[in-house]
Amino acid sequence: MVDSYNVVVDRLNAFTPADFEGYEVERLKLLSSARKLVNLGIWHRWTAVGGGEKTVEELAKLATKDCDLNLLRRLLRLLGATYVIEETGEDRYKPTDLSLSIGDESTTTAQYILSMAHHWNASFMNLPSFLAKTSYREPLDPKYNNYDSFSGCMMEWSKYRFSWPDFYDTTSLVAGADLASGAPLVVDIGGHHGYDTLTFLKKHPDVPDGSLVIQDLEAVLADANLGTDKVKLMPHIFFEPQPIYGSRAYFLREVFHDY
Numbered sequence: 001m002v003d004s005y006n007v008v009v010d011r012l013n014a015f016t017p018a019d020f021e022g023y024e025v026e027r028l029k030l031l032s033s034a035r036k037l038v039n040l041g042i043w044h045r046w047t048a049v050g051g052g053e054k055t056v057e058e059l060a061k062l063a064t065k066d067c068d069l070n071l072l073r074r075l076l077r078l079l080g081a082t083y084v085i086e087e088t089g090e091d092r093y094k095p096t097d098l099s100l101s102i103g104d105e106s107t108t109t110a111q112y113i114l115s116m117a118h119h120w121n122a123s124f125m126n127l128p129s130f131l132a133k134t135s136y137r138e139p140l141d142p143k144y145n146n147y148d149s150f151s152g153c154m155m156e157w158s159k160y161r162f163s164w165p166d167f168y169d170t171t172s173l174v175a176g177a178d179l180a181s182g183a184p185l186v187v188d189i190g191g192h193h194g195y196d197t198l199t200f201l202k203k204h205p206d207v208p209d210g211s212l213v214i215q216d217l218e219a220v221l222a223d224a225n226l227g228t229d230k231v232k233l234m235p236h237i238f239f240e241p242q243p244i245y246g247s248r249a250y251f252l253r254e255v256f257h258d259y
């Protein structure tokens with residue numbers, strides 16, 4: 001067995017990126033096969049057996065590959081400390097909604113997490129050479145930057161979060177608002193392509209045109225396609241004075257943490 005591993009390792013090491021020119025599908029298939037080696041399959045199987053509290057030993061038995069018990073214990077502790085799973089006692093864990101959804105192949109949660117490994121971490125590593133390549137100029141071109149698929153990632157992520165109108169009593173915002181006069185109702189600052197605002201609109205489809213506003217960078221809004229005239233897209237840099245006065249609500253989500 002060891003001999004055949006060595007043959008495979010030698011053959012893999014002999015590949016260079018140039019060998020895959022014109023063979024992108026094959027390259028991706030090979031990467032996908034290699035990744036299976038580092039996937040213990042626990043998420044999937046834990047969800048498949050209906051979840052439930054398990055000891056480290058029980059979880060090791062769920063793994064599709066042999067894993068050092070102490071290594072698994074250390075990985076589980078880290079996942080417990082970050083609330084991906086719940087540590088219920090010494091060496092005992094319960095899944096959370098998030099971990100069950102990682103193991104549920106009908107959701108794209110696992111893919112979202114993989115995007116961190118495939119995209120975000122790669123973009124962190126690429127940043128020094130990207131900045132050197134651009135002679136340390138401020139990256140202002142949205143089509144030429146260190147991570148240009150972020151906007152798509154943001155849109156997908158938005159779909160799997162609770163949107164504030166799903167849990168906040170928005171009727172109190174609408175009641176008493178002077179909407180007939182054309183006054184703004186909600187301004188979504190740094191609102192990207194408006195997922196939260198569209199959730200609000202679904203709850204209150206009769207608000208007048210333009211009473212919901214999404215502000216974001218001009219280049220970001222240029223790619224937004226909301227399919228409604230009810231929501232006004234307003235290019236605005238949020239460090240500059242707010243041009244809209246008297247709105248019932250100003251909403252910022254996942255924006256402050258960046259500054």
Ligand SMILES: C[S@@+](CC[C@H](N)C(=O)[O-])C[C@H]1O[C@@H](n2cnc3c(N)ncnc32)[C@H](O)[C@@H]1O
Nearest residue numbers: 158190191192216217220236237238239253254
């Ligand atoms: C992490 S995303 C959050 C988007 C949205 N609020 C959500 O929760 O889905 C941050 C948003 O802020 C926007 N943004 C970043 N800098 C900005 C600026 N100076 N002025 C206006 N918008 C900005 C980005 O284009 C992006 O859409």
